[in-house]
Amino acid sequence: MTDQNEGSFSRSNENNKEASESVDANVFGLEGNAILSNRRLHVLKHGDLFGVFDQTGDILWGQDIADGLYYRDTRYLSGLTFRLNDQRPVLLSSVVRENNIMLSVNLTNENLQLRDGTRLAHDLLHVLRSRFLWNGSCFERLEIRNFDVKPHEIHCELRFFADFADLFEARGMMRTRRGETLAPQIDGETVILSYEGLDDRVRKTHLRFCPQPSTLSADRATYSFCIKPGEKILIHLEIQCDPKEKDIWPPDRAFLVRAVQARRALRASSSRATAIATSNAAFNEAIRRCICDIYMLLTEKKTGPYPYAGIPWYSTVFGRDALITALLTLWLDPLIAKGVLQYLAVNQAEKEDPVADAEPGKILHEVRLGEMAELGEVPFRCYYGSIDSTPLFVMLAGEYLDRTGDVGLLSHLWPHVTRAIDWIERFGDRDGDGFVEYSRRTKDGLANQGWKDSHDSIFHADGTLAVGPIALCEVQAYVYAARRAAANIGRRLGQTAYATNQDEKATALRVAFNVKFWNEELGTYVLALDGKKQQCVVRSSNAGHILLTDIAPQDRVAAVVRTLMNRDSFSGWGIRTIPVGEARYNPMAYHNGSVWPHDNALIAMGFARHGYRKEATRIFEALSDAALYSDLRRLPELFCGFTRSQAEGPVRYPVACSPQAWAAATLPALLQAVLGLRYDPGNVAVQFVRPTLPGMVDSLMLFNLAVGGESLTVRIVRVGREVAINVVERSRSITMQIIN
Numbered sequence: 001m002t003d004q005n006e007g008s009f010s011r012s013n014e015n016n017k018e019a020s021e022s023v024d025a026n027v028f029g030l031e032g033n034a035i036l037s038n039r040r041l042h043v044l045k046h047g048d049l050f051g052v053f054d055q056t057g058d059i060l061w062g063q064d065i066a067d068g069l070y071y072r073d074t075r076y077l078s079g080l081t082f083r084l085n086d087q088r089p090v091l092l093s094s095v096v097r098e099n100n101i102m103l104s105v106n107l108t109n110e111n112l113q114l115r116d117g118t119r120l121a122h123d124l125l126h127v128l129r130s131r132f133l134w135n136g137s138c139f140e141r142l143e144i145r146n147f148d149v150k151p152h153e154i155h156c157e158l159r160f161f162a163d164f165a166d167l168f169e170a171r172g173m174m175r176t177r178r179g180e181t182l183a184p185q186i187d188g189e190t191v192i193l194s195y196e197g198l199d200d201r202v203r204k205t206h207l208r209f210c211p212q213p214s215t216l217s218a219d220r221a222t223y224s225f226c227i228k229p230g231e232k233i234l235i236h237l238e239i240q241c242d243p244k245e246k247d248i249w250p251p252d253r254a255f256l257v258r259a260v261q262a263r264r265a266l267r268a269s270s271s272r273a274t275a276i277a278t279s280n281a282a283f284n285e286a287i288r289r290c291i292c293d294i295y296m297l298l299t300e301k302k303t304g305p306y307p308y309a310g311i312p313w314y315s316t317v318f319g320r321d322a323l324i325t326a327l328l329t330l331w332l333d334p335l336i337a338k339g340v341l342q343y344l345a346v347n348q349a350e351k352e353d354p355v356a357d358a359e360p361g362k363i364l365h366e367v368r369l370g371e372m373a374e375l376g377e378v379p380f381r382c383y384y385g386s387i388d389s390t391p392l393f394v395m396l397a398g399e400y401l402d403r404t405g406d407v408g409l410l411s412h413l414w415p416h417v418t419r420a421i422d423w424i425e426r427f428g429d430r431d432g433d434g435f436v437e438y439s440r441r442t443k444d445g446l447a448n449q450g451w452k453d454s455h456d457s458i459f460h461a462d463g464t465l466a467v468g469p470i471a472l473c474e475v476q477a478y479v480y481a482a483r484r485a486a487a488n489i490g491r492r493l494g495q496t497a498y499a500t501n502q503d504e505k506a507t508a509l510r511v512a513f514n515v516k517f518w519n520e521e522l523g524t525y526v527l528a529l530d531g532k533k534q535q536c537v538v539r540s541s542n543a544g545h546i547l548l549t550d551i552a553p554q555d556r557v558a559a560v561v562r563t564l565m566n567r568d569s570f571s572g573w574g575i576r577t578i579p580v581g582e583a584r585y586n587p588m589a590y591h592n593g594s595v596w597p598h599d600n601a602l603i604a605m606g607f608a609r610h611g612y613r614k615e616a617t618r619i620f621e622a623l624s625d626a627a628l629y630s631d632l633r634r635l636p637e638l639f640c641g642f643t644r645s646q647a648e649g650p651v652r653y654p655v656a657c658s659p660q661a662w663a664a665a666t667l668p669a670l671l672q673a674v675l676g677l678r679y680d681p682g683n684v685a686v687q688f689v690r691p692t693l694p695g696m697v698d699s700l701m702l703f704n705l706a707v708g709g710e711s712l713t714v715r716i717v718r719v720g721r722e723v724a725i726n727v728v729e730r731s732r733s734i735t736m737q738i739i740n
Helices: 167-171 251-270 281-297 319-329 334-346 371-375 389-404 407-428 473-492 496-516 542-548 554-565 597-609 613-629 666-675
Strands: 042-046 049-053 068-071 074-077 079-084 090-096 103-108 125-134 137-146 152-161 180-187 190-196 202-210 220-227 232-241 275-278 298-301 304-307 677-680 685-689 699-707 710-719 722-730 735-739
Touching: 042 090, 042 125, 042 281, 049 125, 049 137, 068 167, 068 232, 074 167, 074 202, 074 232, 079 125, 125 251, 137 152, 137 251, 152 232, 202 251, 220 232, 232 251, 251 281, 275 281, 281 298, 281 613, 281 666, 298 334, 304 319, 304 334, 319 334, 319 389, 319 597, 319 666, 334 389, 334 407, 389 407, 389 473, 389 677, 407 473, 473 496, 473 542, 542 554, 542 597, 554 613, 597 613, 597 666, 613 666, 666 677, 677 699, 685 699, 722 735
Parallel strands: 685 735
Antiparallel strands: 042 049, 049 068, 068 074, 079 152, 090 103, 103 125, 125 137, 137 232, 152 220, 180 190, 190 202, 202 232, 275 699, 298 304, 677 685, 699 710, 710 722
16 A cells, blocks of 8 residues: 555644634544544445544544545545534444445434423434445435434534545645635535635535425534424435536435445446355355455446555555455456456556656556645655556456456457566666566655555665665566466467567576575575665565465475464464564564455465465464454454464554455455365366365355356365365356366
């Protein structure tokens, strides 16, 4: 992830002073001191819109608070609170439903002093807040029910405001100048809040209420009503971000219509995926959450579905994240990989641009759409500062062809594949030593451009930071795999001479890599080579990514596996990014001792590739256990690398994104790894190579394993130390093969 402000997730209340001068910010604040990690938040996403809400459904505002309704990297709603007779209701429960569509919050009243002088005892009014997102709008229904035996005069209030903060402001960056907050427009049941940015663009938030409020102003809507015994009162609110046209439905009708559309759209997209059901009910919850998170994070582009990286800070296009997510989910839904490949091909760099770290043939790192990106205050409008996205693009293209046999798409992508290889040779290997290295071309770009992009993530044995250009160990393996993939694609397309050339270069890279990156004393591959070609003699999880390929000889594969599964590296919850004993090891650091689920998934896939199923299964079981301790059974972006303690879950990383696309893809990828599941599109076959089951699962069903336009369903059962696989249902000509 782009770690431009790692460790700086707070924001000053002065950032948007102009926007809040007319608003009592205390209405939207927390009582006492609070930080993000101490609050249980709920998130929703659809397309380019996402929301971060507290447990009661409110949007709070202040230092260290990420709450808000964000659209295209701008916060369109910064505060939203609900009050009953001037008091905040008592929380009973709140949950995002398993399909990730609807947030449901149950509230009740405290002892209330009513305006007619009478008192209402606690727990007599029930409030159900239901909320979802759809096509740039947030829909909410408040259902208030009276469980008392007598009627009551009730007053309720919804307060709101919008600061239109850029997402980077919300993260903590300070701006010397901002645009102008425009006068609000109020018309009966609608309020329009507007902001004209320094980019000359006017951004608008439309709030529509139904029924028409008793009073409506620029920052609040109030309702006063008599509620009879057993009666239910409904209030609807629709919040539109830059609407192109007014919704044809009133808010109450729109809530019902759009909710049905949202559910149908999710069912239609997720039905493509292989469905998974096991004998373990808790694991089923975790795997269903994974699938629902993946499809929530998918955003439809003209080129197909594209997984946004994570919420809250990375709900946008990232090249590396999407490529790895597509790789991890390729077995269950190859359409994701197809969408990623097509989008990144269309946005492949065409010219040199040092500000954007762009060079011809390079694959995108990040896209930002907010005001600060448009003005160049941050360099990420269309940013290419990652060293691994380009070889990963070619890797994924090769894996996609192996998975689907879709020669037509690869024929279309072939010019982009060759341009990516050209970038590797012309710009990636700047000094001609055969290795791909990076150094940023703009002072505002990322200092480190691998997946561990913290400023301190690449260092020497004594802790000294490496000075570039830096050649990362895993990137050389990606380049090796990219050349092999380009060769295989080329042969399928009749480009025999090109294929032979790429195979020869891959072989040469394999030899050079094992000379320069192996360290016998360390017992594994070093983290990197610095600008002087000196080894960064540090053990790291990066070495595990090498095993995704065949660049390492078998004896060294065994040594890498031993090192990674050593107790210094394996915490009990997964493999640490940096093991205990290294100079910069810190279990609470973003990249220097934490545990990242996707990192472990890639490592386990490499283990399984080379026959280390037992070790891959240990990783699978550890991360499955971690998911069961996590809120909503959802693996976060990362957690701290402290050693596992009995009866305790993993220690949370305070500002980890959740959900995160590649974290959501982790458990499905681990399942594929231990099952040895692969596809043969040429023979329309599904294969299981030395399959095993993790200890927490005695049996499982895989529905809709699809290849070559056909599909089958299988049941896998543990039988002693072996597994038995039976075909439950299949289409006409597909076959299932077990390879031992």
